[in-house]
Amino acid sequence: MFHPPSRGVPAFPLLRSFLALTALAAICLAGPAGTAGPASPAGVAATSQTAAATFDRIVAVGDVHGDYQQLLRVLQAAGLIDQKGDWSGGQSVLVQTGDVVDRCDDSRKCFDLLMKLEGQAAQAGGAVHCLIGNHEVSDMYGDLHYMTEGELKSYGGPEGVAKLFGPDGVYGRWIRQHDTVLMLNGIIFCHGGLEPKFARMGLDNVNQTIRRELARGDRQGLAADKAGPLWSRDLAVRDDQEVVPVLAASLKACGAEGMVVGHTVSKQGVIASAGGRLIHIDVGMTGAFGGPASCLLIEKGVFYKIEAGKKNVPLRTNIKLPTSAPATRPATRPATTAQAA
Numbered sequence: 001m002f003h004p005p006s007r008g009v010p011a012f013p014l015l016r017s018f019l020a021l022t023a024l025a026a027i028c029l030a031g032p033a034g035t036a037g038p039a040s041p042a043g044v045a046a047t048s049q050t051a052a053a054t055f056d057r058i059v060a061v062g063d064v065h066g067d068y069q070q071l072l073r074v075l076q077a078a079g080l081i082d083q084k085g086d087w088s089g090g091q092s093v094l095v096q097t098g099d100v101v102d103r104c105d106d107s108r109k110c111f112d113l114l115m116k117l118e119g120q121a122a123q124a125g126g127a128v129h130c131l132i133g134n135h136e137v138s139d140m141y142g143d144l145h146y147m148t149e150g151e152l153k154s155y156g157g158p159e160g161v162a163k164l165f166g167p168d169g170v171y172g173r174w175i176r177q178h179d180t181v182l183m184l185n186g187i188i189f190c191h192g193g194l195e196p197k198f199a200r201m202g203l204d205n206v207n208q209t210i211r212r213e214l215a216r217g218d219r220q221g222l223a224a225d226k227a228g229p230l231w232s233r234d235l236a237v238r239d240d241q242e243v244v245p246v247l248a249a250s251l252k253a254c255g256a257e258g259m260v261v262g263h264t265v266s267k268q269g270v271i272a273s274a275g276g277r278l279i280h281i282d283v284g285m286t287g288a289f290g291g292p293a294s295c296l297l298i299e300k301g302v303f304y305k306i307e308a309g310k311k312n313v314p315l316r317t318n319i320k321l322p323t324s325a326p327a328t329r330p331a332t333r334p335a336t337t338a339q340a341a
Contacts, residue, residue, distance in 0.1 A: 054185050054322045057092040059306075060296040062262035062281035063133065064096070066104030066151055070285050071113065073293035077308040085113060087120035093184065094121065097262035097281065098133020098191035098230075103288035105150030111171055132180050132210065133191040133263065134230040137223055140165045140172055140214060167215060176214050179207045180229055185298065185321050186257040188250075193235035193261050195227055196246060199253035235278060236264035243274040251277065258319035260296060265289055270296050270305040276318030279303070 059078045064071050075081045080089035096114060101107040118128040135146065144152060144161060155161045165172040181190045181203045188194055188203070198206055206222065206229065213221040222228050235243055247259060262282040269292065272279050284291030293308040296315075303315040 055091075055093050056300055057089075058095065058184055058187075058298040059089075059092060060095045060097065060189060060260050060279075060281050060298070062097055062283060062285065062295070063099035063265075064107075064110050065099055065102055065135070065286040065288055066107035066110060066148070067286035067288075068104075068106035068109040068113070070287075070293045071110050073308045074285065074295050074306070077293060078295055078297060078306050081117070085116075087117050087124055087126070089121065089124070089126050091125040092121075093126060094128045095182065095184070095189045095260075096128070096130045097189055097260065098131045099135045099262065099282075100130070100133070101139050102135045102146035102151070103148065104286050105148050105154065107151055108154045108171075111174070115174060129182055129184075129189075130178050131182060131189060131191055132175060132178055132214075132230065136175050137214070137230060140175065141217070141219060176211060180210045180223075181206050183254065183256055186255075187298070187319065187321075188254060188256045188259045190229045190259070190261060192229055192232040192263040194229050194250050194254075194259065195232060195234065196249040196253060198222070198227075198229055199250040203254060231263075233264045235259070235274070236261055236266075236280060240274050243278065247274045247278055257321065258317065265291065269294055269307070270315065272303070272315050272317045276316060279315070279317065 059080060061071075061074055061078075072081070072085060075094075076083075078089075078092075078094075080087065080092060080094055082088040094117070100110045100114065114128065114130050118130075121128045138145070139147070139161065142158075142162065144158060147161070152158065152161065155164055163169050165175070167173060167176065181188060181194055183189070183203060194206075201209070209221070210223045210230075212218075213223045218224075223230060225231065227234070235247060251257065251259065258277045258279065260279045260281055262280075264280070265282050265284040266280040267284070269283050270279065270281055279296060281296045283294045285293055295306050297304040297306050297312060298321075301321045303317050303319070304312040305315055306312050
């Protein structure tokens with residue numbers, strides 16, 4: 001697998017005056033002036049626009065790793081798709097936190113399903129947000145170490161992967177248009193975890209920086225940083241006493257109340273840690289790990305663990321959600337047809 005370099009990305013300089021700190025909080029979602037870079041690709045919803053609204057029902061699904069049947073099960077259990085695999089979630093919002101690829105054979109089917117659901121959800125007044133994971137980055141950089149033989153064959157071998165995951169390939173183009181970090185209802189969603197120095201960059205700036213790096217194949221930047229939001233496991237694996245102040249600093253920098261992460265398998269299933277403000281949703285939901293078809297549901301301010309075939313279980317959290325009326329139409333991306341390029 002592609003192994004990122006150990007060097008970090010310089011953090012946004014800390015501002016020393018009270019007024020500057022106030023300004024920093026105000027621009028957290030927009031990113032520091034002069035570093036925003038080019039506009040987001042056509043059809044990509046800006047994080048700051050999404051963060052401004054609140055939504056009645058959010059479903060967050062962790063690492064899929066090519067297990068198409070488990071993806072179908074968890075989406076059906078969450079009431080998002082029907083038996084034909086079409087969107088049935090109405091105005092619900094689905095967040096998939098990355099790592100659709102590798103370890104099992106059917107990542108191409110998983111991508112095709114999620115791409116279809118983006119358009120169907122938008123038409124129904126809902127939304128699908130597929131975030132980038134470290135395995136997507138590895139495959140786009142040509143490191144296919146974790147691709148199974150069947151998975152590799154489904155893309156036409158290494159040459160097919162290079163084409164389909166390249167900047168102009170149907171999957172590479174789609175992935176590069178998506179976000180790395182996202183905030184909904186005051187909650188940050190990301191693959192690995194957002195450390196304070198990256199939170200201070202601003203969510204939009206993090207997303208734009210990684211898009212630029214992936215567009216030019218940069219293997220030395222934020223997308224490859226082991227402490228960055230695609231790769232870090234620190235928030236997920238360190239003791240709560242260590243995590244609580246670090247998490248609090250990240251949340252404060254972005255004006256957020258909680259964080260949802262995948263990437264690191266939680267053997268206890270969907271759980272909350274760090275004083276109830278960090279939620280783990282990578283449950284090893286693939287044949288490679290043997291975990292259940294399970295995900296997070298946030299419905300009308302209440303957090304639940306969903307597991308296929310079982311009743312929803314409320315989660316004890318310490319996340320204060322906004323009380324304003326839910327938006328009638330979440331920010332969405334246009335439909336993308338998954339055809340081989």
